[in-house]
Amino acid sequence: MGALHDGHIELVQRSLTHNDITVVSIFVNPAQFAPHEDLSTYPITFDSDMAMLEKVSVAQIPQKSCVVFLPSVSDMYPSGIVQDVEEQKGTFIEVKGYGHQMEGKSRPTFFRGVATVVTKLFNVVQPNRAYFGQKDIQQALLLRRLVRDLLMSFPSPENLVIVPTLRSSIDGLALSSRNVYLTNVERKFAGALFEALEAGRAIWNNQDGRSRDEVVAAATTVIRMRAEEAERQGIQMTLDYIEMNDPDSFDVVDWLSTHRARPVILSGALKIGRTRLIDNLLCGDSGDIISS
Ligand SMILES: Nc1ncnc2c1ncn2[C@@H]1O[C@H](COP(=O)(O)OP(=O)(O)OP(=O)(O)O)[C@@H](O)[C@H]1O
Ligand SMILES: CC(C)(CO)[C@@H](O)C(=O)[O-]
Numbered sequence: 314m315g316a317l318h319d320g321h322i323e324l325v326q327r328s329l330t331h332n333d334i335t336v337v338s339i340f341v342n343p344a345q346f347a348p349h350e351d352l353s354t355y356p357i358t359f360d361s362d363m364a365m366l367e368k369v370s371v372a373q374i375p376q377k378s379c380v381v382f383l384p385s386v387s388d389m390y391p392s393g394i395v396q397d398v399e400e401q402k403g404t405f406i407e408v409k410g411y412g413h414q415m416e417g418k419s420r421p422t423f424f425r426g427v428a429t430v431v432t433k434l435f436n437v438v439q440p441n442r443a444y445f446g447q448k449d450i451q452q453a454l455l456l457r458r459l460v461r462d463l464l465m466s467f468p469s470p471e472n473l474v475i476v477p478t479l480r481s482s483i484d485g486l487a488l489s490s491r492n493v494y495l496t497n498v499e500r501k502f503a504g505a506l507f508e509a510l511e512a513g514r515a516i517w518n519n520q521d522g523r524s525r526d527e528v529v530a531a532a533t534t535v536i537r538m539r540a541e542e543a544e545r546q547g548i549q550m551t552l553d554y555i556e557m558n559d560p561d562s563f564d565v566v567d568w569l570s571t572h573r574a575r576p577v578i579l580s581g582a583l584k585i586g587r588t589r590l591i592d593n594l595l596c597g598d599s600g601d602i603i604s605s
């Protein structure tokens with residue numbers, strides 16, 4: 314969606330390394346924003362986006378081609394688009410049963426908008442491979458399911474690559490275009506989500522075997538402590554959710570961690586002031602989920 318940062322550039326770099334031609338789509342997709350969300354203020358930084366792409370593609374990997382695809386809203390939605398789902402007309406894609414957990418609980422129409430626009434992008438570009446970030450893990454796994462369910466070949470499910478989240482080296486905050494919304498004081502507390510997820514994962518890793526409730530409680534405690542500190546500086550910090558989910562079914566995982574044959578997604582969303590941050594860690598072996 315543009316407003317590029319080094320996390321996006323990581324995806325581009327991966328693609329440039331493994332493919333002859335890389336297409337970077339920049340499109341702020343109205344269909345994935347609910348009417349009350351931040352479509353109208355979403356950052357648009359076209360000049361610096363182009364400069365970043367030139368730096369990585371022309372300067373670092375000159376023998377490979379990088380194309381920027383910048384469609385208009387009417388290119389992508391020839392039947393038109395309004396944000397209110399009830400009012401929409403035309404063709405939309407829904408991955409049933411996988412869009413209501415985690416992010417989908419707070420953003421019930423988000424994945425319908427994402428699945429629709431990404432299907433269109435895949436139809437236009439027909440990529441051999443597609444690159445998505447782990448930061449939006451539910452999105453990436455849902456899209457892998459979409460290409461499998463729709464029998465797509467471009468890309469095939471195994472060629473939908475999930476790239477690990479790039480973070481601030483100082484406090485682990487996941488890079489995100491929305492981080493520019495944070496004020497300087499809010500930014501000081503934004504590492505709390507990563508800190509909380511790490512605290513949760515430490516409990517999960519405990520060989521004595523701990524339950525999902527203990528993991529979530531450990532993470533939530535960190536958020537509560539940081540929220541109290543933030544409040545003393547006039548900053549409102551509200552936890553949306555911390556949850557543990559199965560990466561295949563997206564069901565909440567409620568077994569004890571001694572039964573840890575499979576990896577688990579530990580994810581969360583935190584509001585700081587008006588900025589909503591998301592993040593996740595995988596507990597256990599993430600081998601066939603993430604391409605390291
Ligand atoms: N820190 C990151 N590390 C790796 N990939 C990332 C990171 N941030 C975003 N991406 C990936 O880049 C792609 C484009 O994401 P998008 O344009 O929505 O940017 P974003 O920074 O996630 O923005 P937003 O703040 O709206 O979530 C997605 O596949 C997303 O997962
Ligand atoms: C997948 C995506 C490009 C669809 O607009 C967006 O949700 C994103 O960038 O994460």
Ligand code: BAL
Nearest residue numbers: 314345346423449452
């Ligand atoms: N990276 C997720 C895009 C969104 O929140 O709309």
